Amino acid sequence: MPAASDADLVIHIDGGSRGNPGEAGFGVYVEARDGTVTELYGYLGRASNNVAEYQALIHALRHAVARGAASVRILSDSELVVRQMSGQYKVKHPDMIPLHREASGLMRRFERATLGHVRREQNREADRLANQALDQRASKLE
Numbered sequence: 001m002p003a004a005s006d007a008d009l010v011i012h013i014d015g016g017s018r019g020n021p022g023e024a025g026f027g028v029y030v031e032a033r034d035g036t037v038t039e040l041y042g043y044l045g046r047a048s049n050n051v052a053e054y055q056a057l058i059h060a061l062r063h064a065v066a067r068g069a070a071s072v073r074i075l076s077d078s079e080l081v082v083r084q085m086s087g088q089y090k091v092k093h094p095d096m097i098p099l100h101r102e103a104s105g106l107m108r109r110f111e112r113a114t115l116g117h118v119r120r121e122q123n124r125e126a127d128r129l130a131n132q133a134l135d136q137r138a139s140k141l142e
Contacts, residue, residue, distance in 0.1 A: 027129025
């Protein structure tokens with residue numbers, strides 16, 4: 001089903017950790033205007049949930065840049081990341097400052113980039129991918 005947006009890419013992102021901090025992963029679900037879907041996920045090692053959320057955003061933005069997208073619409077269930085990126089919240093935690101800086105720089109590379117908040121139930125695919133990264137890592141350790 002094509003993405004319902006005028007953006008080149010509509011991207012759902014999620015990061016998670018099992019424990020906070022704990023084993024962490026990210027998931028990125030990308031819908032292109034032509035209806036193609038790309039799924040990205042990865043294991044991050046030990047990190048906080050918020051660091052994992054930022055890593056999801058950074059991986060999504062890097063992917064969009066690599067694809068040559070001019071416009072992106074990113075959706076996240078992390079109110080903290082969305083509000084920090086919009087300037088509503090200050091970034092105070094030392095682990096978050098470089099991640100925020102990198103994500104902000106990547107956002108500026110697009111003609112148009114938006115980051116919006118969605119409820120968890122509207123972010124199921126990205127959540128599934130973040131958990132897939134953690135589950136695959138766990139199965140390799142068994």
